Amino acid sequence: MTKNFFDVKNVDFKIGGKIKVKNVSFSIQKKGEIICILGPSGIGKTTILRTIAGLEDIEKGTIKLNNKLLSSKEINIVPEDRNISLSFQENSLFPHYTVEKNIHLGTERNNISNKKKINPHDLIKLLNIKNILNKFPHQISAGEAQRVSLARSLASNPDLLLLDEPLSNIDQSFKEEIQVELKNILNKYKITTIIVTHDSYEAFYLGDKCGVILNNKLIQYDTPYDLYHFPNSVKVVEFLNRGVLIPAEVTSPKSLENDDLGIITGNFAKPYPVGAKVKLLIQPEDLVHDDKSNLKLEVIDVKFRGTNFIYTLKTPSDKKLSIITNSHHIHKHEKHELFGIKKPIHIEHIVCFD
Numbered sequence: 001m002t003k004n005f006f007d008v009k010n011v012d013f014k015i016g017g018k019i020k021v022k023n024v025s026f027s028i029q030k031k032g033e034i035i036c037i038l039g040p041s042g043i044g045k046t047t048i049l050r051t052i053a054g055l056e057d058i059e060k061g062t063i064k065l066n067n068k069l070l071s072s073k074e075i076n077i078v079p080e081d082r083n084i085s086l087s088f089q090e091n092s093l094f095p096h097y098t099v100e101k102n103i104h105l106g107t108e109r110n111n112i113s114n115k116k117k118i119n120p121h122d123l124i125k126l127l128n129i130k131n132i133l134n135k136f137p138h139q140i141s142a143g144e145a146q147r148v149s150l151a152r153s154l155a156s157n158p159d160l161l162l163l164d165e166p167l168s169n170i171d172q173s174f175k176e177e178i179q180v181e182l183k184n185i186l187n188k189y190k191i192t193t194i195i196v197t198h199d200s201y202e203a204f205y206l207g208d209k210c211g212v213i214l215n216n217k218l219i220q221y222d223t224p225y226d227l228y229h230f231p232n233s234v235k236v237v238e239f240l241n242r243g244v245l246i247p248a249e250v251t252s253p254k255s256l257e258n259d260d261l262g263i264i265t266g267n268f269a270k271p272y273p274v275g276a277k278v279k280l281l282i283q284p285e286d287l288v289h290d291d292k293s294n295l296k297l298e299v300i301d302v303k304f305r306g307t308n309f310i311y312t313l314k315t316p317s318d319k320k321l322s323i324i325t326n327s328h329h330i331h332k333h334e335k336h337e338l339f340g341i342k343k344p345i346h347i348e349h350i351v352c353f354d
Helices: 045-053 099-109 120-126 142-155 171-186 200-206 222-231 233-238
Strands: 006-015 018-028 034-038 062-063 067-073 084-087 160-164 193-197 210-214 217-222 244-252 255-258 262-268 277-282 297-303 307-313 320-326 338-340 345-350
Touching: 006 045, 018 045, 018 217, 034 200, 034 297, 045 067, 045 084, 045 160, 045 193, 067 193, 084 142, 084 217, 099 120, 099 142, 120 142, 120 171, 142 171, 171 200, 193 200, 200 222, 210 222, 210 233, 217 222, 217 244, 222 233, 255 277
Parallel strands: 034 193, 034 210, 084 160, 160 193, 262 345
Antiparallel strands: 006 018, 006 062, 062 067, 210 217, 244 255, 244 277, 255 262, 297 307, 297 338, 307 320
16 A cells, blocks of 8 residues: 555644644645645634644644654654744744845755755745845845745755745735746655645645635645536635536536526536536636627626636626636627627536535
């Protein structure tokens, strides 16, 4: 039987004596995989990282890394013996050291001979911090401090890297570039990483797997693709805010009908009997614009996103649906205009809930 590189099994994550996330189990199969944890503020995501790092004890379950037991009711390996690096969202730099010295502190931890060393100069270039190397933490911005903290954590080349909202203070114009380079470095050096983030797009790009924490539980742990296309509950749909649930009735093994949209065909994520009343998930990419269609809905909002428009449409039963169109479309539809939807509607993954 193949051993997972990292395992959390039946753990209650607590802080200050209060359970934040109950009975959590998840694993990282291979060294170098990236895991992203999503959830609202205050739900316990940072507590999970602190506990994995050894800063909080557990009273139930086990945490293992590379076949070594780190935490259980009886055992809690101290943080400095775990070879785990934790980078907090807030500034955690040493105030009496320059930026350069802070980064090299991470390099000094990387003293294991069988590891491929990470070149600090690559990190400095990646994170665009060359011009602040001689400054002290109080002389740099929050975004710069976050990038320095990230560089220091990467420089230590740990067995497990824990990042708490690593890009939250970084300008949007620079964030996507850093996401690409960060992923390249993590993959190049096979640094197994757990990232806490509020940004589902960031999680979907960086993560090999994503976990969603809601109501003090890990309610889905899946690939980004399956998390988006096959959410396992209404709660996940609502949290991701990527679609609308509308009533429908199953009419065949490959179709269902909604009063506003008519017959919808496709492949059900799970089978339902003919005649079943369900809530159908409609996501913005499920609908296709067609000016010639006789299915027309009123435009109630228009968002321009550069490469596309996102139209919010109102159905006769007062449901609000979103649809994405290419921004080169010759006719920009204004509020209160009628907007055509291509019929019949076909959805590759039909996701329904009882």
